[in-house]
Amino acid sequence: MKYNAWNIFQQGLTGNRDWKEAWRKPEPKAEYDIIVVGGGGHGLATAYYLAAKHGKHRVAVLEKGWIGGGNAGRNTTIVRSNYLLPGNQPFYELSMKLWEGLERELNYNAMMSQRGMLNLLHSDAQRDAGARRANAMLMSGADAELLNRDKIERDYPFLDFDNERFPIKAGLMQRRAGTARHDAVVWGYARAADQLGVDVIENCEVNGFLINNGVCSGVKTSRGDIKASKTAVCVAGSSGRVMAMAGMQLPIESFALQAFVSEGLKPVLPTAFSFGAGHFYVSQSDKGGIVFGGDLDSYNTYAQRGSLDIVQDVTECAVAVMPSIGRARLLRSWGGLMDMSMDGSPFIDKTHIDGLHFNGGWCYGGFKATPASGLCYAHLLATGTPHEVAKSYRLDRTLTGAMVDEKGQGAHPNRH
């Protein structure tokens, strides 16, 4: 059933009795054309685009817990397309364009708010790098503006402009960037995929692959074996342990990323913004909480919680750039599982095992990529070739030397 004002009105007058389930809860079939392992944002987006754009309806999404219970369930919600490298920026701009049309396409309110994203710049060199990145953004069809200090002071009077160590010299603004409601994206894709015949199956954990003579013919799960000619893994931070079941090692390590929300405050942040002299990014939610995050916890972990020294580190950045936030109280914090790759960029590729595909290595930047990741993975699965904007996301790029290293940190996953 469509969500629209008329339905709300009519249902309201009749006691809200006839709302339909947003998605079915089917039993897994014995066989599908394509199995998507992982019911997060990316997996559900993949299934939706397989059905909507490629006419593939015999598709199942298998999720070990409840859909969106991983990183899509708790992130800092920022959506943007302000990358530098030619292997990345067109992909993220495609994603941004998909975000812009998403609510209409899915008939679901994802609370998309294109409030803008400002990257602060604190030195001449950083401003030059910002200008270069702005040009890369413009070349990809995205929008970008370089703001001088006066323009920033007018809208962000609470920032510490004359900080002795990190004065604010300029800023790179993307006005079309913003935030979206992370849960809603998951539910929107799930409902839309379900309406096109995709089986969204929760509480179904993949615990092995059916592999024979280099060919993958499906998966073993907690609810039985399920066959498929194509299996598409996208499990984010769990990539290592899931692909190990196929005997594969990946150029990925798993780290925890913590994020935080303050008590609700009156509106103070006009856009999302990031600190240029430390790893810190922040926005204000519609409930008033200041939502922010920063560095990873630096050691391999699957614990989905981090240590207190990072809490101190991140809040120090917050107070350095925006001193007044020091008076706010932290309401909530959490940790998620990041699949950090060797160059900080993702993989959307076939594997050396026929029929087995891998999508992962999104590091801490997977949420904004959700629509394009789904679209490009669906394209790969349906046509057998990579999508134009995802051509760099090959698993063998570490061997061929075609790295996509935005931060220039080399083979150190915890530095990207």
Added chain:
Amino acid sequence: MIIEHPLLGPRDAAEFSYLGAATLMARPSPENGLQAMHDYVYLRENPVGIHRELWYHAQGDRSWLVVTRDTMTQDITKVELARDVALAQSGETS
């Protein structure tokens, strides 16, 4: 997280910088070819559970440690000086 340094006793993990898996100590010889070097540099086991890893005591005695830690529970069961581990390994092969 507290790391029990073999010489200095319990230290806050924040005094250290983390490098990665202890397999990094076993750099392959060029004679083993490109694939071996590639796998050494880029591929990781990234296990759930017991993980042997290299920590550098940057804010302490600048020693390297091989820490055996569970990546799910964060429990550290063993801490050795990397030098001792390396000597033992080369002792085994010589």
